[in-house]
Amino acid sequence: MFNAAIKAVDVVLNVSLSRRTVLCSIRHYCKKSSKKLRVSEALEGSDVGSNITVEGWVRSVRSQKDHLFVHVNDGSCLQPLQIVASSELNDALLTFGSAVEVTGCLKQSPSRKQPVELLADQINVVGGCDTLEFPFKIKERHGLDYVRQYPHMRCRTNVFSSMMRIRSAASAAIHSHFTERGFIQIHTPVITSNDCEGAGELFQVEPSGQTTEPDKNFFSVPAFLTVSGQLHLEVMSGAFSRVYTFGPTFRAENSQSRRHLAEFYMVEAELAFTQSLEDLTKVMEDLFRSVTEQVLDRCSEDVDLFHQRVSPGHRVGSSWVLPGINSTVFGHIDLLLTFDLQWGCDLQTEHEKFLVKHCGNLPVFVTDYPYDLKPFYARDNLDHPLHTAAAVDLLVPGVGELCGGSLREDRLDLLTARLAQAGMEDTYDWYLDLRRFGSAPHGGFGMGFERYLQCILGVDNIKDVIPFPRFSHSCQL
Amino acid sequence: MFNAAIKAVDVVLNVSLSRRTVLCSIRHYCKKSSKKLRVSEALEGSDVGSNITVEGWVRSVRSQKDHLFVHVNDGSCLQPLQIVASSELNDALLTFGSAVEVTGCLKQSPSRKQPVELLADQINVVGGCDTLEFPFKIKERHGLDYVRQYPHMRCRTNVFSSMMRIRSAASAAIHSHFTERGFIQIHTPVITSNDCEGAGELFQVEPSGQTTEPDKNFFSVPAFLTVSGQLHLEVMSGAFSRVYTFGPTFRAENSQSRRHLAEFYMVEAELAFTQSLEDLTKVMEDLFRSVTEQVLDRCSEDVDLFHQRVSPGHRVGSSWVLPGINSTVFGHIDLLLTFDLQWGCDLQTEHEKFLVKHCGNLPVFVTDYPYDLKPFYARDNLDHPLHTAAAVDLLVPGVGELCGGSLREDRLDLLTARLAQAGMEDTYDWYLDLRRFGSAPHGGFGMGFERYLQCILGVDNIKDVIPFPRFSHSCQL
Numbered sequence: 003m004f005n006a007a008i009k010a011v012d013v014v015l016n017v018s019l020s021r022r023t024v025l026c027s028i029r030h031y032c033k034k035s036s037k038k039l040r041v042s043e044a045l046e047g048s049d050v051g052s053n054i055t056v057e058g059w060v061r062s063v064r065s066q067k068d069h070l071f072v073h074v075n076d077g078s079c080l081q082p083l084q085i086v087a088s089s090e091l092n093d094a095l096l097t098f099g100s101a102v103e104v105t106g107c108l109k110q111s112p113s114r115k116q117p118v119e120l121l122a123d124q125i126n127v128v129g130g131c132d133t134l135e136f137p138f139k140i141k142e143r144h145g146l147d148y149v150r151q152y153p154h155m156r157c158r159t160n161v162f163s164s165m166m167r168i169r170s171a172a173s174a175a176i177h178s179h180f181t182e183r184g185f186i187q188i189h190t191p192v193i194t195s196n197d198c199e200g201a202g203e204l205f206q207v208e209p210s211g212q213t214t215e216p217d218k219n220f221f222s223v224p225a226f227l228t229v230s231g232q233l234h235l236e237v238m239s240g241a242f243s244r245v246y247t248f249g250p251t252f253r254a255e256n257s258q259s260r261r262h263l264a265e266f267y268m269v270e271a272e273l274a275f276t277q278s279l280e281d282l283t284k285v286m287e288d289l290f291r292s293v294t295e296q297v298l299d300r301c302s303e304d305v306d307l308f309h310q311r312v313s314p315g316h317r318v319g320s321s322w323v324l325p326g327i328n329s330t331v332f333g334h335i336d337l338l339l340t341f342d343l344q345w346g347c348d349l350q351t352e353h354e355k356f357l358v359k360h361c362g363n364l365p366v367f368v369t370d371y372p373y374d375l376k377p378f379y380a381r382d383n384l385d386h387p388l389h390t391a392a393a394v395d396l397l398v399p400g401v402g403e404l405c406g407g408s409l410r411e412d413r414l415d416l417l418t419a420r421l422a423q424a425g426m427e428d429t430y431d432w433y434l435d436l437r438r439f440g441s442a443p444h445g446g447f448g449m450g451f452e453r454y455l456q457c458i459l460g461v462d463n464i465k466d467v468i469p470f471p472r473f474s475h476s477c478q479l
Numbered sequence: 480m481f482n483a484a485i486k487a488v489d490v491v492l493n494v495s496l497s498r499r500t501v502l503c504s505i506r507h508y509c510k511k512s513s514k515k516l517r518v519s520e521a522l523e524g525s526d527v528g529s530n531i532t533v534e535g536w537v538r539s540v541r542s543q544k545d546h547l548f549v550h551v552n553d554g555s556c557l558q559p560l561q562i563v564a565s566s567e568l569n570d571a572l573l574t575f576g577s578a579v580e581v582t583g584c585l586k587q588s589p590s591r592k593q594p595v596e597l598l599a600d601q602i603n604v605v606g607g608c609d610t611l612e613f614p615f616k617i618k619e620r621h622g623l624d625y626v627r628q629y630p631h632m633r634c635r636t637n638v639f640s641s642m643m644r645i646r647s648a649a650s651a652a653i654h655s656h657f658t659e660r661g662f663i664q665i666h667t668p669v670i671t672s673n674d675c676e677g678a679g680e681l682f683q684v685e686p687s688g689q690t691t692e693p694d695k696n697f698f699s700v701p702a703f704l705t706v707s708g709q710l711h712l713e714v715m716s717g718a719f720s721r722v723y724t725f726g727p728t729f730r731a732e733n734s735q736s737r738r739h740l741a742e743f744y745m746v747e748a749e750l751a752f753t754q755s756l757e758d759l760t761k762v763m764e765d766l767f768r769s770v771t772e773q774v775l776d777r778c779s780e781d782v783d784l785f786h787q788r789v790s791p792g793h794r795v796g797s798s799w800v801l802p803g804i805n806s807t808v809f810g811h812i813d814l815l816l817t818f819d820l821q822w823g824c825d826l827q828t829e830h831e832k833f834l835v836k837h838c839g840n841l842p843v844f845v846t847d848y849p850y851d852l853k854p855f856y857a858r859d860n861l862d863h864p865l866h867t868a869a870a871v872d873l874l875v876p877g878v879g880e881l882c883g884g885s886l887r888e889d890r891l892d893l894l895t896a897r898l899a900q901a902g903m904e905d906t907y908d909w910y911l912d913l914r915r916f917g918s919a920p921h922g923g924f925g926m927g928f929e930r931y932l933q934c935i936l937g938v939d940n941i942k943d944v945i946p947f948p949r950f951s952h953s954c955q956l
Contacts (some may be wrong), residue, residue, distance in 0.1 A: 040661055040720070042661070057720065057751070057752040057919070058720065059717075059718070059917050060917075076719075076720045077663065077718045077719030077720050078661055078719070078720065099916050099917045100917050101751075101752075101917040101918060101919040103752070128752075128918075128919050128920065129889070129914070129916075129917050129918030129919050130917075131915075131916045131917045132915060132916065135915065135916075136916050153714075153909075154714045154909045154910075154912060154913065155912065155916070157714065157715055157717070157718035157719070158717065158718045158916075158917075163718050163719070166663060166665070166715070166718075166719070167663060167719075169664075169666070170658075170663045170664040170665070173654075173664050173666070174654060174655075174658045174664065177650075177651060177654050178651075178655070181647075181651045184517055184519070184555055186554065186643060186644060186647045187646075187647040187650050187651065188643070188647070188946055189646070189650070189727070189744060189945070189946055190946070190947070191727075191742060191946075191947040191949060191956075192669060192704075192727045192729075192742055193682075193729075193741065193742050193949050193954060194947075194954065194956065195954045195955070195956065196956065203686070204686070204687040205670075205684045205685065205686055205687065205697075206684075206685060206686070206687040206688070206689075207682045207683070207684055207704065208682065208683060209680070209681070209682055209683070209731035210681040210682065210683040210701070210703060210731065211683070212683075220682075220731060220733075220741075220951060220952075221741075221949065221951070221952060221953060221954035222952045222953070222954075223954060224687070225949075225954045226687060227669075227670075227684065233956070234946070234947060234956065237630075237631045237634065237956070238634055238643070238946065240536075240634070240635065241536070241554045241634035241635045241640050241643075242553075242554030242555070242634070242640070242643070242644075243517070243534065243535065243553045243554050243555065249726065249727070250666070250668075250669045250726070250727075252669075252670075254686035254687065254697060256697075264670065264697075264698075265668060265669055265670050267666060274534070274578075275534040275578075275580070275605075412606070432630075432631045432955075432956060433631075435631060435632065436631065437606070438608075438609060438612065439576055439606075439608045439609065439612075439613050439632070439635075440536050440537075440576045440577050440578040440606050440607075440608045440635075441578060441605075441606030442534070442578040442605055442606050443605065468666070469665055469666060469667070469668075469711070469715065470667070470668040470671075470711060472668060472670050472698065472702075474697055474698070475697075475698060475699045476698060476699070477670060477671065477672045477698035477699075477700060477702045478672070478909075479668075479671065479672065479673065479710070479711065479714070479909060
């Protein structure tokens, strides 16, 4: 059997393979003797008195007569670890920005500035840094506009590395929030043949170097980058009741504004057996609060850095974000009762700002929009003559629209009529199937993840809250 | 101030807005009187004796003289909840596939088949289901090939809904695995101007309806869908030491095979201060084991369904996957010592199968590949004349290559020379910067998420482990 297998492989592949030369060693790994710690672990202090090794990047070097003080950061937290060494360990390569491995004994620090420090026996510079060429200078505070010019380097600044830790913590919090509440995560597709919003501004996808001739499409049909996972979530809500997706979405919008990106992240959720907008706003508010609480809990130093350096006063001005979060309740506005004339025009940025301000700079849910402004899937409130759809937006201070959602039209006859009116009943026949077979009242919403980060941190430019921003005329790296 | 604000909005937007009509009510939500439970919660049994409401879809209806037995599933788990009702509650609309709300008292079941059952006072059919038109039939077991024809409906079958719960649990396990180990999650971009693998088979992206003329690119440069987040992770590993990404990647491969998709998910990790392939294989094995343990723990019934119906014998044949996972260790093969002639050709599927089989159908790490076969970023082992790169693949039974990784070339001179040889030193000047400023030895790997699912479940066709498969000539929904 074994020889036959070898022979088969030999024949097929013409590779000389012999039993003698096959080594299939099963190894057991053994622990290394030295204890490697991350900076965050060392700062916890439970290893005081131990010999440890820390690896990271030099944030500052201060040389005194006998001693050398080096601050090393490895990205595990905002704070660096202070290294104290004999000045004999100094090295021309030991500069701001260099990569080092440091071994020594962890001690309690005599200074109040840090809980512990590392008395180094050995400092090994594994990668030097030409400080003249390096775009960031020691002890200089570079503005966000400046660091944005270096997309491959800006993670090495304090502010942007804090941002990335906050983004990662918020992302983890979103996943655990939904998982704990029994939602199933759905990887809705990036490439899709439908246009959920009907809004245009789509990116089209074809193999590189090929034209987009209709009869030669790679997928046999024109294919686009998704603008929303909603319709795919609706499919899945018909089996799992509660589903969510969290991933990239796209708009081919020719804008370089502080508010728009061509690629951005969206959290979307869909809930079956949902009968009212109130059911939805509860889920939206719960998401906002619980994720924010977790971020403030896990990244308090990083958040403080933003509130001190990037958006001074944000903490004070937006008490609803910070510890008071448990005691505040978002505002609710019925659009119908608010704008009593000029009915039919959509909310503009100025309206949004006004409404938020009017509600005391608190987040505010705005409900019941003119039917004709909303896409085909929004549920008809059947409230002629005003005629509204059961849609809701969440507006927040400084950002405007953070979330948008609606009940979905679950009534087959109404949905069919609306699709027919738009000439889309064939394209969306599969969508009508969802109402033909075990339809349940349902609704859902999406939250822009970058706008969420801007909102809690007070960051003005959306390009500063995403690792690699993409917008018209810019796709660096 | 307030009037001025109103006036400003009026002027800008020509909307008649008056103080009288602005309602900004702050509402407190109150709990509804009836207790809604999901099926999984009801089955736990702690609410026996309580009045509850359950919502879901009918999996079977059995009508006896006095009683009606209905099985309701809501996707929260594989098992349905048995409803027992007076036959007076029967309804022509109460059929297989219909959506229902059921209220009644939760009791211990006299039968051993289920722990509890719901004695219904009320059964409300909220959405009927035309069973003649519905593609799935009651009590029939539909094969995966059949259900694959209904991408918008297949989540309503037991097998596919189990798959989606497993996929969701595996995804959550991946995030918590990395978070617990101090990795920062990076949302690497989908749209990119570089081609990490240099492999061709890229999708290009432009706004819909526009040509791909070089001087009219939306992003000013040609832009593609990512084939890997590795280079972007390398940027971030230079600040956070440990980073990962988990998202969609793309290949414009003209293949309809059981092994390939145009859009698939990849987990990628990058670790700074990594000196050996052994450091990497430890992380890869740890990931595989901990995620699999969590999936088996959270979704045991769903996994059992696969091992019974879809891949009988998988449990037995792959004892390394199941509970023995703690006691087995993956195999290691040095490619250099294995194939002693015909050096220089890459491993083909047949080689992979042979190696896995030879190691007792265990996962096996294959290390040290011919240098010329590996991309520019792989670290040169400088072992002339054989000349290998420090790369590693993880091969697993039934699937072949599951993971691929390497140490990265961190030496500026070697990397510059290799890029220059390929004429790419200008394009990758930013990448060379990573070695100019605080370079650290580092390495990383990627794991195909769909292949991982195929591997643990014994699923033959990759299209059956992703919610909405995309491949050449197919982009449904």
